[in-house]
Amino acid sequence: MTTGRARLPLLLAAALIAALALHLTFGAVSMPLSQVWQGLSGGDDLSFEAAVVRELRLPRAIAAALAGAGLAAAGVLMQAVTRNPLAEPGLFGLLAGAALAVLLGRTIPALASPDWLAPLAALGSLAGAGLVWALVRAAGDGGGLLLPALAGSAVTAFLVALTTLISLMDARAFEDMRIWLSGSLAGLRLPVLAWIAPWALAGLALAALVGPRLTILTMGDEAATGLGLNPGRLRAMALASVVVMTAAAVAMAGPLGFVGLTVPHLLRLTGPMDQSRLLRLSMLAGAAYLVLADTLARVLIAPVEVSAGILTALIGAPVLVALVRMRA
Amino acid sequence: MHSGTSAASNPGYETGSGAGLIAVRSLSVLRGGRQVLHDLTLEIRPAALTVLIGPNGCGKSTLLKTIARLLPPSSGGVSIGGRPLDRLGGREAARAMALLPQSPVLPEGLRVRDLIALGRHPWRGLLRSWSPEDDAAIARAMAETGVTTLADRPVEALSGGQRQRCWIAMVLAQETGILMLDEPTTWLDLSVQMEIMAILARRAKAGATVLVVLHELNLAAAFADRMVMMKDGRILADGPPDAVMTAETLAAIFGLSADILQDPLTGRPVCLPRGTRV
Numbered sequence: 001m002t003t004g005r006a007r008l009p010l011l012l013a014a015a016l017i018a019a020l021a022l023h024l025t026f027g028a029v030s031m032p033l034s035q036v037w038q039g040l041s042g043g044d045d046l047s048f049e050a051a052v053v054r055e056l057r058l059p060r061a062i063a064a065a066l067a068g069a070g071l072a073a074a075g076v077l078m079q080a081v082t083r084n085p086l087a088e089p090g091l092f093g094l095l096a097g098a099a100l101a102v103l104l105g106r107t108i109p110a111l112a113s114p115d116w117l118a119p120l121a122a123l124g125s126l127a128g129a130g131l132v133w134a135l136v137r138a139a140g141d142g143g144g145l146l147l148p149a150l151a152g153s154a155v156t157a158f159l160v161a162l163t164t165l166i167s168l169m170d171a172r173a174f175e176d177m178r179i180w181l182s183g184s185l186a187g188l189r190l191p192v193l194a195w196i197a198p199w200a201l202a203g204l205a206l207a208a209l210v211g212p213r214l215t216i217l218t219m220g221d222e223a224a225t226g227l228g229l230n231p232g233r234l235r236a237m238a239l240a241s242v243v244v245m246t247a248a249a250v251a252m253a254g255p256l257g258f259v260g261l262t263v264p265h266l267l268r269l270t271g272p273m274d275q276s277r278l279l280r281l282s283m284l285a286g287a288a289y290l291v292l293a294d295t296l297a298r299v300l301i302a303p304v305e306v307s308a309g310i311l312t313a314l315i316g317a318p319v320l321v322a323l324v325r326m327r328a
Numbered sequence: 329m330h331s332g333t334s335a336a337s338n339p340g341y342e343t344g345s346g347a348g349l350i351a352v353r354s355l356s357v358l359r360g361g362r363q364v365l366h367d368l369t370l371e372i373r374p375a376a377l378t379v380l381i382g383p384n385g386c387g388k389s390t391l392l393k394t395i396a397r398l399l400p401p402s403s404g405g406v407s408i409g410g411r412p413l414d415r416l417g418g419r420e421a422a423r424a425m426a427l428l429p430q431s432p433v434l435p436e437g438l439r440v441r442d443l444i445a446l447g448r449h450p451w452r453g454l455l456r457s458w459s460p461e462d463d464a465a466i467a468r469a470m471a472e473t474g475v476t477t478l479a480d481r482p483v484e485a486l487s488g489g490q491r492q493r494c495w496i497a498m499v500l501a502q503e504t505g506i507l508m509l510d511e512p513t514t515w516l517d518l519s520v521q522m523e524i525m526a527i528l529a530r531r532a533k534a535g536a537t538v539l540v541v542l543h544e545l546n547l548a549a550a551f552a553d554r555m556v557m558m559k560d561g562r563i564l565a566d567g568p569p570d571a572v573m574t575a576e577t578l579a580a581i582f583g584l585s586a587d588i589l590q591d592p593l594t595g596r597p598v599c600l601p602r603g604t605r606v
Binding site for chain 1: 393397419420422425427428431432433434435436437438439442450482499
């Protein structure tokens with residue numbers, strides 16, 4: 001059992017490396033790993049393959065890894081803070097808010113550059129979360145445990161409707177956004193990644209800072225205070241990290257759902273673990289999961305691309321149903 | 329046995345200094361606009377098991393929570409070892425006093441040892457790694473509560489009584505001069521209640537300041553060194569059980585008509601309820 005506990009992080013790290021190798025190898029033009037390596041390492045290799053690897057596939061693979069790690073970690077943090085096993089960025093209006101904000105930004109010429117993608121997404125997810133929180137507060141104590149989830153789905157439905165409305169009003173202007181809105185990494189370029197990667201890394205670092213205290217936070221505010229923590233401040237840090245990671249993920253990959261539910265819940269099946277370990281492993285597993293999903297998205301019905309977001313939903317929904325059945 | 333020189337290697341409750349003295353001065357507390365504590369002044373001393381007791385809504389839990397920094401005083405204040413609470417940082421306070429709330433939520437996926445190890449949190453920095461002092465404190469806490477053989481079991485799989493002993497081991501592992509527990513025996517079998525009170529009495533005998541909110545009069549009388557009886561946010565009786573467990577105080581505080589006997593073995597008072605006095 002002890003060796004099994006130690007082996008899981010190594011296994012997940014190996015899975016991530018393998019997924020990255022697959023991601024770089026497969027595509028519209030498949031090439032052997034040796035050629036990929038040459039493209040990555042050879043500084044003055046000007047061949048077509050080298051350019052594909054360096055300028056298209058590598059940024060995209062890194063973006064998928066960062067977005068996957070962030071979304072999975074955001075799911076763990078939200079589940080711990082809300083003590084609701086169904087919590088994830090998608091169910092609390094964060095993804096829908098970010099998508100709407102980015103779309104609205106597109107209509108304002110001054111905000112159309114990629115520099116604004118991440119701040120807009122962050123603002124939008126904050127607004128989405130704020131709307132859910134305001135609804136829960138307005139309902140008072142009468143709503144019970146189900147209330148945050150209900151408020152979250154209501155806000156999400158409303159924001160998605162607004163987003164659809166705006167994109168329908170000027171279909172041509174938002175043509176390129178349609179694919180992005182289904183949760184896709186297609187078209188991700190190095191400049192966008194360079195802007196957003198620091199945000200994603202900052203969010204992950206903040207999550208790692210909260211991680212060791214996350215288990216104590218789930219004991220309730222009284223016990224956490226007794227152990228010397230400031231629960232209010234810790235929750236604020238956790239939620240700030242959730243917003244930053246979600247915003248960065250949306251900016252890179254669009255509103256991609258279910259990762260924050262699927263990855264942590266699958267990891268919980270491997271055995272008992274505390275929140276800190278769950279958070280660390282979710283980052284690794286989430287990165288591997290989305291890199292793999294994006295690889296599948298590109299090769300499944302090539303030359304046509306499926307959105308990774310459609311795949312994560314297609315995988316996530318049945319997994320969730322199976323988990324619910326197992327608990328019942 | 330504890331020969332190290334750092335603070336962590338010496339259980340706080342064995343220092344014998346004034347660090348474990350709780351001083352409450354003219355304390356008033358408002359909750360939801362209602363005054364629940366009225367100008368309370370009392371000292372709770374080390375090396376004694378002090379029980380706060382009284383009818384529902386008397387303010388006993390509020391007093392405990394205010395001392396534990398969970399509720400702010402509206403006037404007056406509390407000091408720990410001569411230092412006002414509001415000048416203690418969170419970690420500093422958690423090294424001086426441990427709290428077991430009435431119903432903590434059990435985190436998922438913990439083994440017994442993992443849960444107890446969380447009690448060492450105030451002694452660990454972000455960078456300070458696990459130390460032999462931490463291991464020693466956890467081993468002592470497990471031995472005192474009799475859960476050593478359960479160390480690798482998942483806490484979720486344990487019975488209610490075993491679980492409560494694990495929670496108590498967690499606050500014991502914190503190794504503070506002051507231990508506070510809010511109704512630690514509620515809903516448990518009588519034998520478990522006795523075990524838990526015996527563990528707390530042993531810590532008090534070793535020098536700790538132990539402050540417990542209890543519901544059960546006879547359990548309190550059997551183990552307490554001092555009983556503080558409260559009603560409507562005020563202290564109506566305060567002293568050793570044989571001084572305060574009288575028919576008159578029980579009538580005044582609990583509206584209870586009761587006979588008080590003496591336990592032939594321990595000499596402690598036992599209350600036999602006969603009816604209510606409305």
